[in-house]
Amino acid sequence: MSVYEPGSTIQRFEVLHHQVWMQSPVTVVSDDGETLGVRLDPxxxxxxxxxxxxxxxxxxxxxxxxxxxxxxxxxxxxxAVWKFFDADGSFLHWYINFEAPIVRGPEGFETDDHGLDLIVRPDGGREWKDVADLHWQRVQGRIDQDDVGRVLAAAAEVTDLLDSNTRWWSRWDGWTP
Structure with missing residues (x-):
């Protein structure tokens, strides 16, 4: 398993049906082998x-x-849990991006976005985003029914974590760029 050095640049590969569909560089913030934190810059x-x-x-x-x-x-x-900041470094919101579990490799990691997202505002308010995308990705053949089930189970897990205030990512609340 690859563990990435903080400060290094690696690639985030979006892979669909075993082929790279999109890639972009990200900077490693932290990696303990279990949780990988990367920064996507403007x-x-x-x-x-x-x-x-x-x-x-x-x-x-x-x-x-x-x-x-x-x-x-x-x-x-x-x-994945994303924390958004505006250009001056002010915290905007948390964003839960429902995607395939990462697969680590020597150049970076692979995942695939499954469309469904949840915005969590600083006041704790929530807004589901792109709900219909999950259905359309299945209809278009991007994901199958098993993936839909996994995404819905992950959405329920995240909702439970938020409802019980037991978010594993709370240790990143104070992190700023």
Whole structure:
């Protein structure tokens, strides 16, 4: 298993049907072998290799926008926890990105976004985002019914963690870029 050195640049590969669909560089913030924390910075370039499934939904974008994002990935979770900051470093919100568990490699890690997202505002309010994407990804063949079940189970797990105030990522509450 690859453990990445803090401060190093690695690649985040979005892989669909065993082929890279998108990649971008991220900077390692922390890695203990179980939880990987990486930083996505404004202007980080996106690369979209040709893919038999067609263009990636973000293929019209050449780079990440104006926010700094801390992305926290645990080895077997079907979601990552993202912490968004605006350009001046002010905390905006938490963002739960439901995705495939990461697979580590020598150049970086692989995952695949499953569309469903949950925004958690600083006041604790929640907003589900892209709920219909889960259905459309299944219809389009990006994911199968088993993946849908795993995403829904992960959504229930995250909701329980938030409801019970037992978020494993609370140790990152004070982290800033």
């Amino acid at each position: 202007g980080s370039p996106f690369t979209f290799p040709p893919h038999p499934f067609g263009p990636h939904p973000w293929s019209s974008q050449s780079a990440w926008g104006a926010t700094v994002v801390l992305q926290l990935h645990r080895a077997s979770d079907h979601y």
